[in-house]
Amino acid sequence: MEQGAFTADGCPVEVYRLLPPGDEPGVVHAAIPDGAPILELGCGVGRVTHALLDLGHQVVAVDESPEMLAYVRADKVCSKIEELRLGRVFDAVLLGSHLVNTASVVDREAFLSTARAHVTPGGRVLVEWHPPEWFESVREAQGGRLGEVDVRLERVVRDGDLLSAVVRYSVAGGSWSQPFTCRRLDSEALNAALTRAGLVFERWCTDDRTWFSATSA
Template sequence: MEQGTFTADGCSVEVYRLLPPGDEPGIVHAAVPAGASILELGSGAGRVTHALLELGHPVVAVDDSPEMLAHVRAGTVCSKIEDLRLGRLFDVVLLGSHLVNTASEADRAAFLATARAHVAPGGRVLVEWHPPEWFDSVRDGQGGRLGEVDVRLGQVVRDGDLLSAVVRYSAGTRWWSQAFTCRRLDLQALKAALTSADLAFERWHTEDRTWFSASPE
């Protein structure tokens, strides 16, 4: 049965506590200087945060869910990404979880503006996104196992550049579901969004081109 505490956008706090950190901390660590300070936008329950701390990075974790942040063992700020203005700069601003693929153009601009406002001169913004080819490959039933959690996509619907689906998480007898919609961006549209935020595309950080960095212009 579906159970537990959910955030305003439908994320299960329990699921995010169960999910392992995966490859993300290693990707971030390899892309930035040793000991670089990191502002993590949309940290959730600290799945990536805690691994970055163990790798020697001071992290400030930002999320708009106090229920998520209650499980984070780092400095935290409860705020919507688009509203955040801390008045301090970081070596690295992390925008993971494919947030840049939000369906809303205004939200994407606001997320990137927040990242730009907090990155130090000579620093970088690290972004995880769904590249265009991902949208072509998504199918009902697609998924896999992440730690003890089985993750499957269903109800996939395409509408122009938009893709909507429901992700179902299960662990033992427990299950949770979350609907989402994301927007396909080609490289030209991505770079235009970065330019509008006074950021410049820098380079890819994974072979599958799901992670890239941008620098302040």
């Protein structure tokens, strides 16, 4: 049974509260100087935010969902990423949750442009994405366990560069579903999107190439 609050894009808030931070905080921490201030775009309930605080970073956390932000223990701003105008810059800007793979070209360019506008000269934009090979490997019923939450993919549909599916979350007798659509980007498309935002690819941050850093052009 689905219950609790959902964000505008269908994220079940109660489930996101239960998801562990995983490896993401360590990836971010290793890619930037100790104590570097971070702007986190699309922070959700603070799953990664709180771990970054524990690692000694100052974090300004941004999300458009008041329901998500209610659980964040950091400086926070309720705003859509594309509308954010803080008038300050950060040593690191974090764009996680595969947001760069949004199906919308307009949204992708807006997300990257916001990141570029808020990073210091010489600072890093850290991006999590689905590399092209991920799109080839996705299968029905694929998933696993994240903390106490069982995660499975259902109704996988491919349409050119687009992949749509439903994520099924199950925990403690409850079940939630979240549909999504994402776009496959090859290296040429990714670099073109970065260039249009005034960014340039720097390096891969993980061996599986799911995280990379970019700097201002």
